[in-house]
Amino acid sequence: MPHCAQHFSECVLNLKSKTAGIYSVVCVRGTPREPERRVGHVAVGHEDGVRVSESLKKRGVITDFRPPNVIRIAPIPLYNTFHEVWNVAQHLKEIIDKKEYAKFPVRRKALS
Numbered sequence: 001m002p003h004c005a006q007h008f009s010e011c012v013l014n015l016k017s018k019t020a021g022i023y024s025v026v027c028v029r030g031t032p033r034e035p036e037r038r039v040g041h042v043a044v045g046h047e048d049g050v051r052v053s054e055s056l057k058k059r060g061v062i063t064d065f066r067p068p069n070v071i072r073i074a075p076i077p078l079y080n081t082f083h084e085v086w087n088v089a090q091h092l093k094e095i096i097d098k099k100e101y102a103k104f105p106v107r108r109k110a111l112s
Contacts, residue, residue, distance in 0.1 A: 043072050044070070050065055051105075056071070056095065059091050
């Protein structure tokens with residue numbers, strides 16, 4: 001049975017955007033393409049990464065944003081179901097396809 005992070009990264013790698021291939025909009029960074037090498041987290045890059053991260057947060061998805069444009073998502077097999085993992089991939093796709101991230105400011109919020 002694949003690890004939850006492997007399943008999630010597979011969902012992200014197989015996403016297709018309405019407007020273009022997902023790789024013109026999003027890329028998986030630092031995450032190996034070989035399933036047996038993927039563990040822990042998935043690093044997703046997007047030119048508006050901070051805004052995409054805020055959009056995911058608004059939908060209840062907790063991420064770890066890393067400047068300049070990397071969103072780290074870490075599904076935990078003990079806590080996350082495959083359905084939840086699939087939902088996160090769908091949230092990511094919808095946010096990008098519908099450009100929901102454009103509602104958020106370009107600047108990153110201050111951390112408290």
